Amino acid sequence: MSRMREKSEAAQRSGSVQSVERALLLLELLGEDAEGYRLTDLSARAGLSLSTVHRLLTTLEKRHFVQFDQTDGLWHVGRKTFQVGATFAQQRNFVAPSIPFLRQLRDQTRETANLGVAVDGRMIFLAQVESREIMRAITRVGGSTPMVNSGMGKALLATYSPADVSAIISSYGMHKLTANSLTRAGDLRDDLTRIRRRGYAVDNEEFQTGLRCIAATVYGQQGEALCAISVSGLAQRLDEDRTATVGQLVAQTARALTVALGGRVPDDAPESPA
Numbered sequence: 001m002s003r004m005r006e007k008s009e010a011a012q013r014s015g016s017v018q019s020v021e022r023a024l025l026l027l028e029l030l031g032e033d034a035e036g037y038r039l040t041d042l043s044a045r046a047g048l049s050l051s052t053v054h055r056l057l058t059t060l061e062k063r064h065f066v067q068f069d070q071t072d073g074l075w076h077v078g079r080k081t082f083q084v085g086a087t088f089a090q091q092r093n094f095v096a097p098s099i100p101f102l103r104q105l106r107d108q109t110r111e112t113a114n115l116g117v118a119v120d121g122r123m124i125f126l127a128q129v130e131s132r133e134i135m136r137a138i139t140r141v142g143g144s145t146p147m148v149n150s151g152m153g154k155a156l157l158a159t160y161s162p163a164d165v166s167a168i169i170s171s172y173g174m175h176k177l178t179a180n181s182l183t184r185a186g187d188l189r190d191d192l193t194r195i196r197r198r199g200y201a202v203d204n205e206e207f208q209t210g211l212r213c214i215a216a217t218v219y220g221q222q223g224e225a226l227c228a229i230s231v232s233g234l235a236q237r238l239d240e241d242r243t244a245t246v247g248q249l250v251a252q253t254a255r256a257l258t259v260a261l262g263g264r265v266p267d268d269a270p271e272s273p274a
Contacts, residue, residue, distance in 0.1 A: 022048060023056045027081060030066060031142060036074030094218070094227060094261050095127050101257045102129040102229065109246050111233035114213075116152045119144075121172030123153045123228070131233060148174050148188055149181055151203035151213030152228035157188075158195040159217055159225040165192065180205045200247035205235055212238040214247050216254035223266035229254050 029045050030037060037045070043053045057075055060066040064080040095115065102113035106129045115127040122144040147153030147168060157165055166185070174183045182188045195201045203213035215230035231238075231246050238246060258265055 019056070022046070022052070023060060026053065026056055026060070027065065027077065030075060030077045031081070034076075034140070036069065036072070036076040038073055039075065042075060094257075097260060098127055098218075098227075098229065098257055099129065101253050101260070102127060105129070105229070105231055105249065105253050106131060108249055109231050109233075111231045111238065111246070114152065114230045114232060115227055116150075116230070117227045118147060118153065118156050121147055121168055123147055123150045123156075126227070133233070133237075145207050146172065146175065146177075148172075149177055149203065149207040151201045151215035151232070152230045154188075154191060154195060154203065155201035155215040155217045155228045155230075156225050158192045158201060162189075165189065177207055178205055178209045180209075182206060198247065199251040202243060202247070203232075210235055212243065214238065214243060214250050216247075216251040218254050218261070219258045219263040219265050221262055221264060223264045226258075226261070226263060229257065 025046055026042065029042060039050060039054060039057070042057075043050045046053060048056075057066055057068070061068060061078070064078045066081070067076050067078040068074075069076060098115045102115060105113035110131060110133060112131040113129045114125055116123040116125045118124075123146075124144045125141050128141050145153065147157055157168065160168070165188070169185050169188070174185070174188065175181065176183050182191060191201075200214055200216045203211075203215070205212060207213070211232060212235040213230050213232040215228050217225050218227050218229060220226035229250060231250055255265060
């Protein structure tokens, strides 16, 4: 069953407007690839006819949510999409203060540093300071990963109660995205125990083969898990020995950012590595 057909049937059950569902699907697809899409490729990905996709795109273009590059014949997200998305980040007043800490992590590790929040069982990337290495992590601002497949997601899950972790698993599942993905609840809970013990989480090529992510939690004023920061890079650069060193840096930076934001690390939080 195509992605569009699944969304269409869900829309009919929920009483949603089909044209809106389809337009939003096109925006989601365009947001997945910064290189843009040709009309035929976007039509195939969405499972919609060329005429339908073109009609929706031209409507979105009038409102500046998408734009067409005549030089290469590709469709891209437009400035209005960016403006709407930026409002989401602006509501999180910790994004701007986090940037110096992310830059510091990038400079210390030479890898990409990220900040994300949990929304509906996924980690949304709100800020990123890219590595200067030629080969870099490819998940970008606005992108998302399942919490259970993500270093940042597992760092946050390690602060959740067992009941809340079970609710995440029940609601959103555990999907095998790579050979290393955790697909059993017991394995995830064992990993969360390790995270609490050492003070940082590791996505060991669980979301994307060849990519490793090391993350820790940032806390708010009431000691609640506010967001997470991470360092991500090629697994061949972030080997086992370097992972431990980087994990300490990430955990220490997360605590420093917590203090800078006026937050409080709870007594039962994962311990900071020595």
